[in-house]
Amino acid sequence: MYIRAPGLADLVLALILPAPLALPQQSQTPRKPEVPYVATSEAAIRAMLKLANVTKDDIVYDLGCGDGRIVIAAAKDYGAHGVGIDIDPQRIREANANASKAGVQQLVRFDEKDLFQTDLHNATVVTLFLREDFNVRLRPKLLKELKPGARIVSNTFDMYDWKPDKQLVLPGPSDELFNRKLYLWLVPQK
Numbered sequence: 001m002y003i004r005a006p007g008l009a010d011l012v013l014a015l016i017l018p019a020p021l022a023l024p025q026q027s028q029t030p031r032k033p034e035v036p037y038v039a040t041s042e043a044a045i046r047a048m049l050k051l052a053n054v055t056k057d058d059i060v061y062d063l064g065c066g067d068g069r070i071v072i073a074a075a076k077d078y079g080a081h082g083v084g085i086d087i088d089p090q091r092i093r094e095a096n097a098n099a100s101k102a103g104v105q106q107l108v109r110f111d112e113k114d115l116f117q118t119d120l121h122n123a124t125v126v127t128l129f130l131r132e133d134f135n136v137r138l139r140p141k142l143l144k145e146l147k148p149g150a151r152i153v154s155n156t157f158d159m160y161d162w163k164p165d166k167q168l169v170l171p172g173p174s175d176e177l178f179n180r181k182l183y184l185w186l187v188p189q190k
Helices: 008-016 042-051 069-078 089-102 132-145
Strands: 059-063 081-086 108-112 125-128 151-155 166-169 181-186
Touching (some): 042 166, 069 089
Parallel strands (some): 059 125, 081 108
Antiparallel strands (some): 151 181
16 A cells, blocks of 8 residues: 655645634624613512422523523522523623622522524523514423423513413503513423
């Protein structure tokens, strides 16, 4: 068997031709949030966690967690573990600072991540304050990854044709758009 040793021409070509593996990777431009950040009111947080019947045995995931207030409240008020997911690095920094200030950093975690790329298998409760179109896009993922009996609670927005197991309307002005209507779905048996 004959193996050709690299010659001068091979070395020159190696120096002048781009080597894709040797080039530094371009950093990806951070994705902008597709849903504007609107904070969940304290009354809605309390009602959402109560509607989901959160206990210390739960793992609460908040998709689009913003400043972390829902998972922090679940940890502080119920002793539950929580995971907040948000694509905005500023919101993740705020959430971590808020968890530290509340003294629950050992019970919660915040990940800068696309919520559609998040593994939800461990969640027993998922909270949402997104738009209907996002809820509907998330529905197959929620049904595939969550265990039967897991609870999904949405602030303000429903899931079109998937009728909630419970609905709650909080008191307040009738023209108030957000933080009044809450929806609960139980993941059915597969």
